[in-house]
Amino acid sequence: MWNFIAEAKRVLWAFVELGFLAVLAIILIHLLLGEGAGSYVASVTDNVTKFATAASSGLLGVVIVLAIVYLVLKRTGMPGPKAPS
Numbered sequence: 001m002w003n004f005i006a007e008a009k010r011v012l013w014a015f016v017e018l019g020f021l022a023v024l025a026i027i028l029i030h031l032l033l034g035e036g037a038g039s040y041v042a043s044v045t046d047n048v049t050k051f052a053t054a055a056s057s058g059l060l061g062v063v064i065v066l067a068i069v070y071l072v073l074k075r076t077g078m079p080g081p082k083a084p085s
Helices: 001-035 038-054 057-076
Strands: none
Touching: 001 038
């Protein structure tokens, strides 16, 4: 049972990372192509902009830094906090 939960957690985190990278790619496309990128790209960028302005800049900065640190530590294989057994 615990193996299933661990595997589900791993799969869900991979899905979250893919979603995060997709949003970043869409924002990059919007920055490169501007308004000619299409309506979907513009709507995603609009939603991200609305979220960024609604959240406090301090909180948003902390979340971004923590996300980058987490991804770097995960990719480099550095040991992180141990989960209880």
